[in-house]
Amino acid sequence: MELNDGSTGCCGECGSPPQQTRRSALSWLLGAGVSASLASFFYPVLRFLNPPHVTEAAVNEVAAGKVQDLKPNSGKIIKFGNKPALLVRVSETEFKAFSAVCTHLNCTVQYQDSTRQIWCACHNGTYDMNGRVVSGPPPNPLEEFAVLLRGDDVVISRRA
Amino acid sequence: MSGVIELLEHKTVPVHSATRWYYFGGITLFLFAIQVITGILLLLYYRPTVAEAFESVRFIMTRVEFGWLIRSIHSWSANLLIFAAFVHMFSVVFTHAYRKPRELTWLSGIVLLGLMLGFGFSGYLLPWNQISYFATKVGTDVAASAPLVGPAMGRFLRGGDDVGAATLTRFFAFHVMILPIITAGLVMFHILLVQKNGMSTPPWVSPSGVRQMRFFPNFFLRELMVWYFALAILGVLAAVFPWELGDKADPFASAPKGIRPEWYFLAQFYTLKLVPSHVWIFEGELLGILGFGLLAGSWAVLPFWGMDRTGAARTRLVTGVGVVLVAYLATFTVLGYYK
Numbered sequence: 001m002e003l004n005d006g007s008t009g010c011c012g013e014c015g016s017p018p019q020q021t022r023r024s025a026l027s028w029l030l031g032a033g034v035s036a037s038l039a040s041f042f043y044p045v046l047r048f049l050n051p052p053h054v055t056e057a058a059v060n061e062v063a064a065g066k067v068q069d070l071k072p073n074s075g076k077i078i079k080f081g082n083k084p085a086l087l088v089r090v091s092e093t094e095f096k097a098f099s100a101v102c103t104h105l106n107c108t109v110q111y112q113d114s115t116r117q118i119w120c121a122c123h124n125g126t127y128d129m130n131g132r133v134v135s136g137p138p139p140n141p142l143e144e145f146a147v148l149l150r151g152d153d154v155v156i157s158r159r160a
Numbered sequence: 161m162s163g164v165i166e167l168l169e170h171k172t173v174p175v176h177s178a179t180r181w182y183y184f185g186g187i188t189l190f191l192f193a194i195q196v197i198t199g200i201l202l203l204l205y206y207r208p209t210v211a212e213a214f215e216s217v218r219f220i221m222t223r224v225e226f227g228w229l230i231r232s233i234h235s236w237s238a239n240l241l242i243f244a245a246f247v248h249m250f251s252v253v254f255t256h257a258y259r260k261p262r263e264l265t266w267l268s269g270i271v272l273l274g275l276m277l278g279f280g281f282s283g284y285l286l287p288w289n290q291i292s293y294f295a296t297k298v299g300t301d302v303a304a305s306a307p308l309v310g311p312a313m314g315r316f317l318r319g320g321d322d323v324g325a326a327t328l329t330r331f332f333a334f335h336v337m338i339l340p341i342i343t344a345g346l347v348m349f350h351i352l353l354v355q356k357n358g359m360s361t362p363p364w365v366s367p368s369g370v371r372q373m374r375f376f377p378n379f380f381l382r383e384l385m386v387w388y389f390a391l392a393i394l395g396v397l398a399a400v401f402p403w404e405l406g407d408k409a410d411p412f413a414s415a416p417k418g419i420r421p422e423w424y425f426l427a428q429f430y431t432l433k434l435v436p437s438h439v440w441i442f443e444g445e446l447l448g449i450l451g452f453g454l455l456a457g458s459w460a461v462l463p464f465w466g467m468d469r470t471g472a473a474r475t476r477l478v479t480g481v482g483v484v485l486v487a488y489l490a491t492f493t494v495l496g497y498y499k
Contacts, residue, residue: 050315084411137436
């Protein structure tokens, strides 16, 4: 493309008005410059809005209290790292532990002694004592943790 | 100023069988003004941190003179505002006021309704109580479940992977700064469009033969009376049924029995409860959320499928869809509340 000084009002063989050619080139440059400026303003803002990933120390095992703290056929929520876990004393000798985060929409589940099931109050999802979905909208089972009894202490750990 | 006076002198309001529905836009605006005033008052004492949010609201309610009343009015007014906005929207649908040349008025109104729901959702978390904590967990997880952009949107809303201190700070920023700025501009735009296009008359009323009432002072004084009546209802509700605070949020407690969101999200809440875990190869939750998205999108573009090529309303189609939607929302809201 040839750019002349525009004084003649035409560009000879190419047939397009030279002023328009120059103007469109300038407009294009201006547009690209403004777009690049806007992108350079908004890119940091967009990145700023995205919260940074905070890496937390991976927790694989926590002490969940004493055996005698929990009666048979009852459950309690304990901290497993920064997530809640559910410890259930099924009988005198049997303990079970699961992630307490409902697989439906992230609510925290609870143990129901009347039905001996795990229940989510938010959307009425229920799981059995193996963590499997019994009814309601949860799409996946609860993650089960291993429970170890060390003397009087109850310890729960992530399964390998 | 002279322009405003001229507008007031010449503006008229058509008088017909559906004139009473014109008041609901004004009621919504009036309640929004109450939200701004009481919100500013609450800001004088509220502290937006996990350690202090609940305690500061309790302080407002128990120690600050009339604090319970100001907070109660703010909460009740928010709910009445959304109710008035819904009535206003459905009155526009059933009087077919969305048709040409008012498509942009409808669209700006829909965005405003979305902003009001955003105010409700973000404000709900601010007292940092147990119910609001779990409602926010579910609400942000619904957003995070959307295809493609969902996970990024969930993180953006929460300020991280879970609802916590960062979420409270963000929701506070949304509630008192970002949403008010956008809403103020859009409210002005919406009102400007209403003034520019004048008041719509329903298709069954002949625009040429209809009697006109002067906006100022005739309609304006009637509107003032309606506002006064709305204020009376608000005052009674706030004083007789003061808004409760509940228990402080505990991220390591189970979701309490009977948990449910605010009434305007109950229909969606109950629908999500009914959708099975899997439908064919899809997760039920995803289908439900996609369904809500499609419904909201179709509703937002109502003027474009609700009119024929000449710009006349497809009255039967729109009224039919409107009736079905009202029936769905009303039934599922009641079921969501009681079941």
